[in-house]
Amino acid sequence: MREEVLMKKRAALLIAAWILLTLLTGCAQQTNSLPAKGEAFTEPVYDWNKSSGDKLIIWGVYPDLERSYIKKALDRYEDLTENDLEVVQIPKEEFEKRMQASVKGEIEKPDILLSYGGTNIETYYPDENFYDFTEEPWVDDLTDTSINQTIYNGKVIGLPHWEASISGTLYNKEIFEKYGLEIPENQEEFMKVCRVLKKKGITPLYLPAKEISMLLYQFPLDSIVMNSETLEKLNEGKIGYADIPEMKKVVKWYKEMAEKGYLGQDYEKNDWDGMNEAMDSGRYAMMLCWDTWLYTDFQGDAAKFGLMPAFVGTPEEGTFEGPNLGLFIVNKNSARLDAALNFITFLADPYNYNAVFENIYTAPVFKNQVASISTPQYLEAEQLIEQKFRDSIAWLRIRGFSQMDASCILEYMKKDSGLSPEDCLKKMDHLRTVRIAGGDETQ
Structure with a gap:
């Protein structure tokens, strides 16, 4: 009996590994052609639109949206697309209540949420409320560590856009x-x-x-x-x-x-x-x-x-x-869904994320993240x-x-x-x- 149970567990693990491999392989097939790692990104890699006329509402826990590279990314989005963002920063002690109220339909949901993934978003019913990015071309640009942070129920639930610390x-x-x-x-x-x-x-x-x-x-x-x-x-x-x-x-x-x-x-x-x-x-x-x-x-x-x-x-x-990465997550029921997805594509473009992470101390979140720098502490202890x-x-x-x-x-x-x-x-x-x-x- 014990051997049978172990065999079933091994089979389950192999199936899970196959599913993840299939997921990543599928993403790879969808990826746009990217320059070789280390090359400068002097023009956009992905197609993102300008001036849709939609103002997107973004929620996050204060002060997460104050991070320098995020503020720079939001400013860059407004400048290059001529679209507006309404950033709502919610105190940590109030955030869960606000999110629960939005999930229950008591207040309007945001278009975009900045949150950690995994079980941290379980109470928000991700399958019903959050967009599935599994087939997006930028998924293959994520490092293995980043992919681990994004998966929920076998789906890529958000875009990691954060510093990767050790x-x-x-x-x-x-x-x-x-x-x-x-x-x-x-x-x-x-x-x-x-x-x-x-x-x-x-x-x-x-x-x-x-x-x-x-x-x-x-x-x-x-x-x-x-x-x-x-x-x-x-x-x-x-x-x-x-x-x-x-x-x-x-x-x-x-x-x-x-x-x-x-x-x-x-x-x-x-x-x-x-x-x-x-x-x-x-x-x-x-x-x-x-x-x-x-x-x-x-x-x-x-x-x-x-x-x-x-x-x-x-x-x-x-x-x-390893790091805990903040994810930009999209409300798939948003009336401004197309604009929200455009925002994510903008952030996921190496042309943009290399500009905002330039000289930021972090391990790469994206494979083509060439402008950030590793901390001396990481480099010194890399082997350990x-x-x-x-x-x-x-x-x-x-x-x-x-x-x-x-x-x-x-x-x-x-x-x-x-x-x-x-x-x-x-x-x-x-x-x-x-x-x-x-x-x-x-x-």
Whole structure:
């Protein structure tokens, strides 16, 4: 019986792989002829129209639409097509309610939505509401990592137009050199590094715990759900986080870091706004983050920092996480659908995206993205990244996943919380299952 089940699972995986290959091959057959990679794009590659007279409404979470390359892309669209855009930026805490109201028909839907993909859009009923871009010619121009971000129910659900960062641990190279510290190769060596730093009067890790999403527990979780059987059982409700031994290691890691003083005495007061000063001050040696943060938010000397794996209890050798990409998604029921599709074609044109990503620090999202540049941190750690890289899986593929469920970990980290690791994980499981069921319980 067990062999029969395994055979069925292997067959299912082979079928899924064949479907994805067919999808990508079909896209390749539809692709326009593109110049060789590295060549300049001096004229449009795709056909996009000018002056349709339609004003498109775009929704996004504030401040996502403030990113320099997005603002430049929107301005370029208005200039070159003479069409107007109405950009609506919605506070994070209000966005879900606005989207749900639009899905229910209580308010008008936007023409275009800027959102992350995967399970993040599940509650918006993508099959009924979002345009399927599978047959568009630009799909074959997406990198493999980008394709992974766009797929929903076997369809390409949106255009990735974002910086592709690599996440791990930013570390102060000057501090490491001063105290003769090497990049750790496993969890035990990481803790030894923390111990040395604390003895030298340096707080090992800045954790902006007040910004709950920055606990970034998805980094180790990616490695856990790479096992397709584990992911499947989580999504089917057959197991929860509390049933996964590696997840106990993860929450124990946070508590150990707090109890040993490796996060500093007032880590619960640390927030996003303090990240810049903390890393520039030299009082902290490391921070869980992504490489492009050094060039989008950090105001100090980015050259002082390197990128090493994230050691968050598991996997043993540490991990780097691939990017989470914002997607431009089209309301397929829009009265201005043709204009919205024209907008997407415009953004997907190498002639345009190379202009707006010029000199932006990012790994390529498109195969023909030649104007952006990789961060020095990525180039320096490229070989190590190749060995320990994992796609962002948890954030995209676990049903009901939320970074905000790290509030349970934060509660567990407190002295005298009275919670066991199992209690912490059961609380996280409860929040996730309520979310899957469509409940409004929040943290």
